[in-house]
Amino acid sequence: MEQSVSPTFFRDADRRQRARLGVQWELQFCLSPQTLLCLQTENLSSQGFYCVAQQRLATGAYECVLRIPAHAPQDSRQALYLRCQVEVLRVEPLGNARFGIAARIRSYHAFTSSLRSRN
Secondary structure, eight states, rough: OOOOOOOOHHHOOOOOSSSSBBOOOOEEEEEEETOOOOOOOOEEOSSSEEEESSOOSEEEEEEEEEEOOOOTOTTOOOEEEEEEEEEEEEEEEEEEEEEEEEEEEEEEEEEEHHHHHHH
């Protein structure tokens, strides 16, 4: 038996190309050589991430550092870092002076926490 699909099904369907994982990882946007904006991801895919900020960002290119916690119960400070070149694609007002930020990862370089202290 054939099932009918409502016309709103396709309009409301999620248009993302990659699956998203709901993780809250530390994220630092470099707004200028002296200014970092510290945030936390809401979700992440192989192509990008979504986060919420207390200030509006302009769309466009940014550098950011994403901290990926290591599974090391004896030392919670261990982590892998990704220095990313990202493109902010969308900034949406969420109310209460909060803004949702959708960013695509253009390229990245991974390094460990021991290398981070030298940079």
